[in-house]
Amino acid sequence: MATPSLTKHRIPGVFGDLLIDVRSGGRAEPRSAVIVLHGFKGFKDWGMFPPLADRLARAGFAVISFNLSGSGVDDQGDFSFPEKFGHNTFSAEVTDLSRVINALARGQLGVPEPPAIGVIGHSRGGGTAILSAAIDPRIAALVTWSAISTVERWSPESRAEWRRTGKTEIRNARTGEIFPLYTDVLTDLERHAAGSLDIRAAAAKVSTPWLLIHGTNDEAVPIREAELLSGLATIPTFAYVPVDGAGHTFGAVHPFAGMTTALDRVFQETVDWFSLYLP
Numbered sequence: 001m002a003t004p005s006l007t008k009h010r011i012p013g014v015f016g017d018l019l020i021d022v023r024s025g026g027r028a029e030p031r032s033a034v035i036v037l038h039g040f041k042g043f044k045d046w047g048m049f050p051p052l053a054d055r056l057a058r059a060g061f062a063v064i065s066f067n068l069s070g071s072g073v074d075d076q077g078d079f080s081f082p083e084k085f086g087h088n089t090f091s092a093e094v095t096d097l098s099r100v101i102n103a104l105a106r107g108q109l110g111v112p113e114p115p116a117i118g119v120i121g122h123s124r125g126g127g128t129a130i131l132s133a134a135i136d137p138r139i140a141a142l143v144t145w146s147a148i149s150t151v152e153r154w155s156p157e158s159r160a161e162w163r164r165t166g167k168t169e170i171r172n173a174r175t176g177e178i179f180p181l182y183t184d185v186l187t188d189l190e191r192h193a194a195g196s197l198d199i200r201a202a203a204a205k206v207s208t209p210w211l212l213i214h215g216t217n218d219e220a221v222p223i224r225e226a227e228l229l230s231g232l233a234t235i236p237t238f239a240y241v242p243v244d245g246a247g248h249t250f251g252a253v254h255p256f257a258g259m260t261t262a263l264d265r266v267f268q269e270t271v272d273w274f275s276l277y278l279p
Contacts, residue, residue, distance in 0.1 A: 004024055009109050025057055035100060048263060051259075070096075089187075130229075135205075140277065148225060159186055203232040212240045245262070
């Protein structure tokens with residue numbers, strides 16, 4: 001397999017340009033593509049994502065990773081756009097993913113139109129991937145890591161105070177930076193949590209092959225959320241892989257400090273799944 005090359009692209013997202021990396025070992029002939037979707041406070045270059053993209057590309061896929069337009073992160077991995085982060089919503093992330101799929105399917109990201117598209121999402125990105133797979137037949141295979149099972153992540157008390165002040169504050173544990181989160185996301189939940197953002201209902205509707213991976217010691221998204229999603233899946237091409245002792249990122253940190261046993265297993269399970277279900 002040829003050594004993957006990296007190209008960078010931009011397309012319009014909900015809150016500005018989507019910053020997109022495309023890795024592929026060949027661009028002359030169409031090859032199946034995998035889209036990598038980060039989670040809350042994540043970005044395309046966080047820790048494990050570039051090594052994952054490289055591994056998938058070496059396995060023969062065109063790999064698309066990108067910063068959601070509301071991530072607040074620039075192409076150097078810095079939180080340069082706090083206002084975009086502050087106004088981000090779950091619905092905006094579903095729309096951003098759809099725009100990337102549209103561009104990829106039209107051959108607008110530096111690789112030919114792929115014969116099939118897979119999506120892998122981590123944490124909140126896993127929830128977004130489930131919502132999208134339930135409604136977009138172009139997603140031919142799905143992998144979720146540490147996926148949330150609901151968009152309802154805040155208590156009624158915290159939401160009331162949030163509404164009163166007009167914002168809440170989110171701390172980046174790695175850098176110590178404080179970012180505002182405005183009430184846009186609350187309005188989005190009030191309008192759509194029981195409809196287009198109902199991850200549990202979407203999980204029951206997913207008809208594409210789905211691999212659900214979750215660490216048993218996940219400190220951010222408890223393992224019970226994976227067990228709930230697993231119980232909702234209705235398709236025979238579904239697999240649930242609990243990773244014993246692993247946390248939310250399977251031992252990965254940012255900057256990336258190397259593979260862990262758990263992360264290597266998760267990478268290989270992911271490559272094997274897409275190799276099985278994407279032509």
